Amino acid sequence: MLVIVTENVPPRLRGRLAVWLVEVRAGVYVGNPSKRLRELIWEQVRDGVEAGNAVMAWTTNTESGYDFETIGANRRIPVDFDGLRLVSFLPSDSKADAP
Amino acid sequence: MLPPLKPIAMKERVSMIFVERGQIDVLDGAFVVVDDGGVRTHIPVGSVACIMLEPGTRVSHRAVALAARVGTLLVWVGEAGVRLYASGQPGGARSDRLLYQAKLALDDTARLKVVRKMYELRFGEAPPQRRSVEQLRGIEGARVRETYKNLARRYGVKWQGRKYDPTDWDASDLPNLCLSAATASLYGITEAAVLAAGYAPAVGFIHTGKPLSFVYDIADIFKFDTVVPVAFRIAAQEPPEPERKVRLACRDMFRETKLLGRIIPMIEDILAAGELEPPRQPAESIGPAFSDGENLGDAGHRY
Numbered sequence A: 001m002l003v004i005v006t007e008n009v010p011p012r013l014r015g016r017l018a019v020w021l022v023e024v025r026a027g028v029y030v031g032n033p034s035k036r037l038r039e040l041i042w043e044q045v046r047d048g049v050e051a052g053n054a055v056m057a058w059t060t061n062t063e064s065g066y067d068f069e070t071i072g073a074n075r076r077i078p079v080d081f082d083g084l085r086l087v088s089f090l091p092s093d094s095k096a097d098a099p
Numbered sequence B: 001m002l003p004p005l006k007p008i009a010m011k012e013r014v015s016m017i018f019v020e021r022g023q024i025d026v027l028d029g030a031f032v033v034v035d036d037g038g039v040r041t042h043i044p045v046g047s048v049a050c051i052m053l054e055p056g057t058r059v060s061h062r063a064v065a066l067a068a069r070v071g072t073l074l075v076w077v078g079e080a081g082v083r084l085y086a087s088g089q090p091g092g093a094r095s096d097r098l099l100y101q102a103k104l105a106l107d108d109t110a111r112l113k114v115v116r117k118m119y120e121l122r123f124g125e126a127p128p129q130r131r132s133v134e135q136l137r138g139i140e141g142a143r144v145r146e147t148y149k150n151l152a153r154r155y156g157v158k159w160q161g162r163k164y165d166p167t168d169w170d171a172s173d174l175p176n177l178c179l180s181a182a183t184a185s186l187y188g189i190t191e192a193a194v195l196a197a198g199y200a201p202a203v204g205f206i207h208t209g210k211p212l213s214f215v216y217d218i219a220d221i222f223k224f225d226t227v228v229p230v231a232f233r234i235a236a237q238e239p240p241e242p243e244r245k246v247r248l249a250c251r252d253m254f255r256e257t258k259l260l261g262r263i264i265p266m267i268e269d270i271l272a273a274g275e276l277e278p279p280r281q282p283a284e285s286i287g288p289a290f291s292d293g294e295n296l297g298d299a300g301h302r303y
Helices: A011-020 A035-048 B061-069 B095-106 B108-123 B133-155 B174-196 B213-223 B227-237 B242-256 B259-272
Strands: A002-007 A022-025 A028-031 A053-059 A066-071 A076-081 A084-089 B014-019 B022-027 B030-034 B040-042 B048-053 B057-059 B073-077 B083-087
Touching (some): A002 A035, A011 A028, A035 A053, A035 A066, A084 B014, B014 B174, B048 B174, B083 B174, B174 B259, B227 B242
Parallel strands (some): B048 B073
Antiparallel strands (some): A053 A066, A076 A084, A084 B040, B030 B040, B073 B083
């Protein structure tokens, strides 16, 4: 299972993602691709994200059962709690202030 | 309106989260750590077996109440996870389980059977016949020292015996420090499981006289197959942050061995070896005046 959430990305990237995944809500893509295809998709996100930002989460065999990766500036940033990955939400005056 | 919160099964949870600093509070109903800079980090409190609160954390009343409601154990720990105090929904929320455990512990024949079962599970063979609990403990002590020595040799770690001073953490050598960090993690999740299953951590069979006697009894069964080799392996690498490394490795090991899903069935299995019937309700007792509603399951949940 794979979920990608995009914010403020160009329409061409959104169209590209819809080639492999289903857009269940605006900017939210769901699918169940292989590891190879997942990496290919993420490469395209990296190339096409421009000023926007995106996050990709997928099932793995970590203790929580999933992992995620982010790209672009966002007030939510991943943090590591001794091997468990959580998300910190920065206050609004911080530098990484983006939509 | 949202329905009331219920605890989920132990086996569906991640093992532990260590929180180092910050104010722990409830925001919009979620368990949140807020640091000095105002950065908020949500902790999925209901999906964790235990939350280890390290020095530098402050917890609000509401946060503790939320942890209790979702059946998550909060453990206040000193350096490298040495347990200071724990809370959550208190153990013994099920009188039938507590009375059963006490009945087994008070009956000499049943207690010996339980102890023999513990050794059998631990060493993979039945202990010699006609030995008292005292004699079995002696046999166990010798085997433990031997296990430490063997593991130290296998991983190439200099070993001078299990020595540690709970009041002076840094006085320990590296292998002992790694072992303490590893066993602290194991005790945390074991205590969470013991409480979740409805038993009392203090009513032990091999260990007695400590608030966590039963936790030590249960943890010892898999300690030497799981966290002890992990501790020696990390000690051999001499990493810059040994405690963190140990926790990471323990987390992987808990996942690989599916430990959280195994502890509660194992507890039931061990106690069943006592061959006593769970105590029956006296006829004159009064049942609950009102029902607390349906729960998600039976053992593996807190009530």
